[in-house]
Amino acid sequence: GAGVSQSPRYKVAKRGQDVALRCDPISGHVSLFWYQQALGQGPEFLTYFQNEAQLDKSGLPSDRFFAERPEGSVSTLKIQRTQQEDSAVYLCASSQYRDQPQHFGDGTRLSIL
């Protein structure tokens, strides 16, 4: 596609449920990033992939958060046993290489009830 695609656009889950958020980057982009954006705040870095390798997961807030990119294209961010503080917009971005400008998707708004 022409841009970064994220699905679903909105996700509502009950506390304790597991959720999976999908990111389809721009074709050919080596680098993929996940960010968490709380209401009224700027995005915060979660994790970075270079192709299928997860090279940096320093921003993941707990071991309930897990991300993968098994074939070096589509990525999934999984949150297990969701809690209310996980409510946020989750943004995915991709770039040709690490230092190149990042292109963002529209994000997934996650609401935990």
Added chain:
Amino acid sequence: AQTVTQSQPEMSVQEAETVTLSCTYDTSENNYYLFWYKQPPSRQMILVIRQEAYKQQNATENRFSVNFQKAAKSFSLKISDSQLGDTAMYFCAFMKHEMNDMRFGAGTRLTVKP
């Protein structure tokens, strides 16, 4: 740790006028990138302008220009001839050279009034 500060939570400007958004950052690094992103209500972050720290010349993209003061660690965005479509949240961001995590400020909500 690098921090990015945007001291103006909200700003407004009349259509066709000029507005400047402020950003300061804190780092001990010498090689880094600075960015301004625009986020309209649709949520998609759109890159407005990018500055490489080793370049002294200020970046310009059409009506958007920056005033990069490396010694003062300041990176302001000037929007000339403001248009209604410029209404959005604007985020200043910092990234060290050859690193992965981009650090964002808290944002400035800009409203362009007709």
